[in-house]
């Protein structure tokens with residue numbers, strides 16, 4: 205491959221790249237450009253089709269609106285083929301301030317202002333168009349043009365718009381007709397009279413929209429009022445417009461969302477007759493453009509009302525001679541005969557007729573200077589007559605005479621007074637034609653100037669007073685008399701007690717039974733805690749009792765008293781142990797006592813007394829050989845050892861108890877011996893001499909021969925003592 209060829213290939217490649225870049229860039233730009241409109245705010249309407257003579261709706265939508273606060277929009281259609289049914293704003297701008305203007309033929313202008321701005325998509329306008337029945341069969345353009353548009357900051361907003369087309373198809377065959385009839389009371393009318401009529405159908409076929417036209421002769425009739433029938437006005441979403449701008453013509457366009465009732469009055473219209481001539485005038489009613497809510501068309505119909513008119517007959521007006529009240533009281537009435545200037549009255553006879561049961565004519569008085577009057581108050585029953593002469597003839601409206609009547613009738617009687625005349629002439633004796641005008645008089649009341657109290661006021665109701673008629677029961681100037689108000693008497697409050705009612709402080713009235721008294725109920729007793737009374741305590745053996753009494757804690761009244769029994773207590777035993785009796789003390793068996801009473805089962809056991817034991821010797825001092833001894837003979841109780849008795853006893857002296865005589869010196873025949881003996885108990889020693897020894901005679905002599913005188917005395921003494929002792933002892937034993 206040569207360098208040249210290589211270079212060519214390189215070049216071709218670069219060209220291709222550059223071309224492709226140049227080709228793609230616009231494409232990218234286009235993609236962006238196409239996306240832009242889809243986000244831009246737009247208004248548009250979809251294409252529709254319609255048959256000749258029918259209607260169709262065109263819905264204008266907003267899309268991609270963002271903060272659109274104000275918008276002017278025009279929808280233009282071809283008036284050669286379409287007439288406007290109606291145009292209404294859509295739900296999308298329901299909260300906006302809105303104006304739909306269809307005054308210009310072929311154009312509907314929608315303007316809205318929304319403070320908050322409108323954003324999003326939605327229906328902004330609905331237009332109902334009717335195609336002419338002879339409209340050319342083709343497509344028609346409907347233009348949608350956006351005028352001023354701005355956001356809530358009043359910055360201009362660009363809104364694109366796209367219209368639509370209406371395809372008109374061949375007319376459908378209308379077979380049904382809605383026939384209308386008139387309602388009119390055929391009375392011949394004169395100028396100034398009202399002509400009222402209405403139009404109705406009894407088979408409406410449920411039309412939902414229609415045009416009604418009235419043609420009339422505007423030289424004979426002036427439109428006074430026109431309105432849609434009430435039931436049409438009340439149909440769902442009914443709208444209508446009245447066009448009476450054209451002389452002799454009225455058009456009412458009606459449309460609603462739902463069907464009219466089958467029998468329906470569609471139009472009520474009235475005229476004032478303005479022409480003044482004999483003849484007839486016609487009112488023509490034409491209905492057209494009738495569609496039901498499915499936009500099916502119906503033939504309309506025509507109805508003609510003929511109004512008969514007549515010319516108002518011309519009236520010749522004669523000058524009047526009339527009766528006029530001059531003064532009227534309950535007792536007297538004065539009537540003037542009053543002649544108008546044009547009567548040119550110079551002379552005449554006048555007859556005044558009245559009800560003779562109600563009035564009596566009492567006087568006829570001349571009141572016009574220069575005239576002459578001849579009167580007869582009672583020309584006939586209920587008729588007065590007078591002749592009047594004034595040679596120059598009157599030159600102004602003149603009261604020519606006064607008739608005075610006494611009132612016989614009761615109050616409020618309404619009476620006619622009439623006047624007639626004859627030979628009414630002017631000063632040249634030309635007879636004058638006049639019109640006579642009577643008058644009506646009502647008898648007034650004779651009200652007193654003083655008030656009469658009709659109803660006395662009470663404390664709380666007003667009374668009334670009035671002026672009374674002296675002749676009848678009538679009253680006037682009924683005036684309220686203020687209520688007197690109460691004359692209060694104050695009563696102090698009284699508190700209720702347990703058994704008596706009380707009341708708050710209150711007022712009564714000295715005149716009436718007014719009172720603010722409010723009773724406070726008695727409070728009833730308040731039971732205090734029951735207390736005991738008349739209590740008798742129960743003892744061990746007997747029942748006690750008391751009264752359980754409930755008092756009112758407030759008033760201390762005794763509310764109840766009930767006798768209650770207290771059961772006997774029974775003994776409160778104290779046990780005592782048994783005690784055995786002793787020799788000198790009593791004893792008892794075990795027993796019970798009561799701590800409260802002297803109940804006891806105590807039984808005494810007597811003392812047993814002492815039991816004498818055998819006497820015993822005490823304090824004994826033994827008797828000696830020479831001296832007495834003694835002792836106490838004592839008796840004790842063998843049970844308790846108590847000393848029961850003590851007696852002193854003497855023991856007699858024992859005397860010596862000698863042993864054998866013992867010779868301690870042996871007697872000889874010449875000399876006496878000696879011997880002794882000793883007491884076995886004591887040491888007492890008794891001695892004695894032993895006689896000298898001798899032959900046997902000697903021995904006896906010797907026994908006595910030896911007794912000297914001293915020994916003899918001694919023996920006698922002992923013998924004496926022994927005799928005394930025996931004597932004493934026997935005496936003691938006897939004692």
Ligand SMILES: [Zn+2]
Pocket residue numbers: 615648649650673674675676677678
């Ligand atoms: Zn009266």
Ligand SMILES: [Zn+2]
Pocket residue numbers: 663664689690691713714715716717718
């Ligand atoms: Zn009172």
Ligand SMILES: [Zn+2]
Pocket residue numbers: 702703728729730756757758759760761
């Ligand atoms: Zn009480």
Ligand SMILES: [Zn+2]
Pocket residue numbers: 744774775776798799800801802803
């Ligand atoms: Zn006891």
Ligand SMILES: [Zn+2]
Pocket residue numbers: 787813814815841842843844845846
């Ligand atoms: Zn004893």
Ligand SMILES: [Zn+2]
Pocket residue numbers: 828829830859860861883884885886887888
């Ligand atoms: Zn002795």
